[in-house]
Amino acid sequence: MNKIMGPGRPLGVLVGLVLLAALGGALSSPPAARSQAADVLLNVLATGAKKLNIVIPNFTIVGGPDTQGLGRGLSQVTARDLTFSSLFSVVSDVPAIPVGDPAALRATFTNFAAAGAHAGLQGVLTLRGDRAEIEMRLHDLTSPEFRLIGAKKIELPAAQTRRLAHKVADEVVLQFTGEPGVADTKVAYVNSGSGSKELNLMDYDGAGAARVTSNNSINISPVWSPDTRSLAFTSYMRGYPYLYRMFPFENRPVQVLAGFLGINSSPAFSPDGRSVALTLSRDGNPEVYVLNLATGAFRRLTTYSGIDTEPTWSPTGREIAFVSERAGGAQIFMMDAEGANVRRLTQAGFNTQPRWSPKGDTIVFTSRQGNFDLWGIGPDGSNLRRLTAGPGNNEGASWAPNGRHLVFQSNRLAGGYQLFTMLADGTEQQPLTRAPGESTSASWSPRLP
Amino acid sequence: MAHRRGSALLVAPVLVLSLFLAGCPKRPATTAASAPPPTGAPPAPSAAAPATPAPAMTPSPAAPATGAPRPAPPAPSEFRETANLKDVFFDFDKYDIRPPDAKTLDTNAAWLKTNDNLVLIEGHCDERGTNEYNLALGERRAKATMNYLVGQGVQANRITIISYGKERPTCSEHSEACWAKNRRSHFLVKAR
Numbered sequence: 001m002n003k004i005m006g007p008g009r010p011l012g013v014l015v016g017l018v019l020l021a022a023l024g025g026a027l028s029s030p031p032a033a034r035s036q037a038a039d040v041l042l043n044v045l046a047t048g049a050k051k052l053n054i055v056i057p058n059f060t061i062v063g064g065p066d067t068q069g070l071g072r073g074l075s076q077v078t079a080r081d082l083t084f085s086s087l088f089s090v091v092s093d094v095p096a097i098p099v100g101d102p103a104a105l106r107a108t109f110t111n112f113a114a115a116g117a118h119a120g121l122q123g124v125l126t127l128r129g130d131r132a133e134i135e136m137r138l139h140d141l142t143s144p145e146f147r148l149i150g151a152k153k154i155e156l157p158a159a160q161t162r163r164l165a166h167k168v169a170d171e172v173v174l175q176f177t178g179e180p181g182v183a184d185t186k187v188a189y190v191n192s193g194s195g196s197k198e199l200n201l202m203d204y205d206g207a208g209a210a211r212v213t214s215n216n217s218i219n220i221s222p223v224w225s226p227d228t229r230s231l232a233f234t235s236y237m238r239g240y241p242y243l244y245r246m247f248p249f250e251n252r253p254v255q256v257l258a259g260f261l262g263i264n265s266s267p268a269f270s271p272d273g274r275s276v277a278l279t280l281s282r283d284g285n286p287e288v289y290v291l292n293l294a295t296g297a298f299r300r301l302t303t304y305s306g307i308d309t310e311p312t313w314s315p316t317g318r319e320i321a322f323v324s325e326r327a328g329g330a331q332i333f334m335m336d337a338e339g340a341n342v343r344r345l346t347q348a349g350f351n352t353q354p355r356w357s358p359k360g361d362t363i364v365f366t367s368r369q370g371n372f373d374l375w376g377i378g379p380d381g382s383n384l385r386r387l388t389a390g391p392g393n394n395e396g397a398s399w400a401p402n403g404r405h406l407v408f409q410s411n412r413l414a415g416g417y418q419l420f421t422m423l424a425d426g427t428e429q430q431p432l433t434r435a436p437g438e439s440t441s442a443s444w445s446p447r448l449p
Numbered sequence: 450m451a452h453r454r455g456s457a458l459l460v461a462p463v464l465v466l467s468l469f470l471a472g473c474p475k476r477p478a479t480t481a482a483s484a485p486p487p488t489g490a491p492p493a494p495s496a497a498a499p500a501t502p503a504p505a506m507t508p509s510p511a512a513p514a515t516g517a518p519r520p521a522p523p524a525p526s527e528f529r530e531t532a533n534l535k536d537v538f539f540d541f542d543k544y545d546i547r548p549p550d551a552k553t554l555d556t557n558a559a560w561l562k563t564n565d566n567l568v569l570i571e572g573h574c575d576e577r578g579t580n581e582y583n584l585a586l587g588e589r590r591a592k593a594t595m596n597y598l599v600g601q602g603v604q605a606n607r608i609t610i611i612s613y614g615k616e617r618p619t620c621s622e623h624s625e626a627c628w629a630k631n632r633r634s635h636f637l638v639k640a641r
């Protein structure tokens with residue numbers, strides 16, 4: 001591993017870990033067991049580089065003139081995705097390489113290889129009526145012949161062409177690390193710009209923001225179902241705080257998931273999508289329940305006379321972390337998915353909003369120690385570490401499906417809360433929303449189908 | 450486009466060289482967030498086209514509306530403000546009734562016993578903390594308030610509680626003075 005993870009190279013370590021996980025210990029297997037691109041990345045990191053340098057010429061358009069700059073625009077989307085991944089140093093805005101012109105390809109890549117590029121990505125977009133297809137071709141610029149180390153064709157309805165650029169980025173990350181990127185995902189959140197708190201959706205990079213509720217009520221706590229088809233959320237649209245489920249991409253009515261007296265709140269889909277953990281106060285005080293979506297049965301998990309709420313599932317579905325004040329102030333507790341074996345996870349402060357990493361190794365939570373900040377802890381209580389230290393409050397983290405990024409809300413800027421992203425170790429914090437009104441309660445979707 | 454590549458490609462790598470050799474900046478200028486959006490980008494995926502949810506609450510086989518409310522209490526919008534019932538207030542992250550607020554509730558209870566209204570108790574929190582935890586905390590405040598009134602002889606079946614968590618503050622400044630005003634139980638009434 002020393003060859004991969006050079007000392008004092010945090011990103012090398014990061015990539016090394018990604019690769020290690022992705023390759024499942026394949027480092028000791030025959031080289032043929034991993035992709036050619038992964039070999040390229042390992043070799044680059046072995047030289048001490050922190051990131052892989054990749055050049056992305058403007059995508060080439062086939063089937064008509066590129067009068068609107070589509071090839072450049074899409075390549076820029078892919079370039080931003082790969083930069084965001086933190087695995088790549090990207091150079092883009094380079095003239096497109098004509099199709100079927102090996103000399104032009106060689107000329108372009110020769111120049112960039114000389115400038116330090118390790119890889120080159122060519123994209124060819126073909127428009128056929130209402131369908132759009134992109135072919136991505138990945139070249140190893142560290143090899144003399146610029147060998148092709150990966151290629152794939154991806155097709156979508158022409159109206160979703162921007163997703164093609166995201167899917168190309170996710171495929172590039174897959175080729176190099178063994179796990180797809182997270183560019184073809186969405187973020188659900190709450191925005192108050194209309195004067196009421198409404199649910200909104202946007203691409204993970206902030207593009208295409210659109211409101212998906214307009215009931216002029218209070219809508220909070222959206223969470224994605226694992227199949228990315230639906231959102232569970234709490235709304236006052238009928239006066240009292242009931243739990244609903246909506247299908248933002250389908251023409252289906254909103255469903256009531258729970259409409260008991262009291263609060264019906266804090267939903268969390270189980271990893272298999274068959275159940276929703278939630279909070280109900282129908283028995284007198286807020287307790288954690290699990291709703292079986294097929295049968296409609298509610299099973300109560302907690303028994304305490306005060307507050308139990310904010311359940312979050314482990315990726316195996318075998319355990320649930322939640323917030324309880326049974327030890328005094330709010331703390332994170334763990335239990336089996338049937339409610340047994342309750343044990344305390346956090347000790348100091350006022351801790352809420354646990355969110356279990358899709359990789360299982362970390363529970364991120366919001367801790368109040370003066371201001372609110374994000375912390376991480378292992379499910380066994382180990383490796384407690386602070387992820388944010390201001391400015392302002394930093395709360396409500398939601399994991400990207402690869403467990404490498406978090407979206408969260410912060411009021412560090414004037415004007416109230418907006419959404420930000422960061423890497424799971426708290427680095428590379430950057431703004432995501434700047435919309436009018438406050439943006440809060442982010443839920444990062446699983447990868448879209 | 451082939452005829453243009455000669456000059457363009459000669460210039461580009463010179464710019465690129467400094468980027469790659471500059472210690473791999475976190476966000477190269479060419480792809481920073483300030484980069485212009487794709488000029489020819491099509492509108493958002495049609496799959497994302499927002500559809501205003503139909504108001505109908507038709508249950509589906511996938512998720513029967515098993516949680517449908519029992520004999521539903523009147524909608525919150527049917528209750529009216531009254532000057533006869535005073536708010537009570539709470540300490541941060543607490544829902545026990547403080548002695549001065551108990552006196553307020555004694556007065557509220559006396560009025561309710563001579564005025565046969567239905568009453569809605571709203572539980573509220575300050576802006577600090579999560580929506581979800583505050584929803585639970587507001588519920589506990591409303592419940593503690595209800596329990597006190599019931600203890601003073603007000604019939605429980607006249608009382609409905611609702612938690613608004615941190616969602617409906619009366620004071621919007623970010624100060625303890627303001628937060629203290631928001632940590633409250635508020636009363637509304639409706640004629641029988």
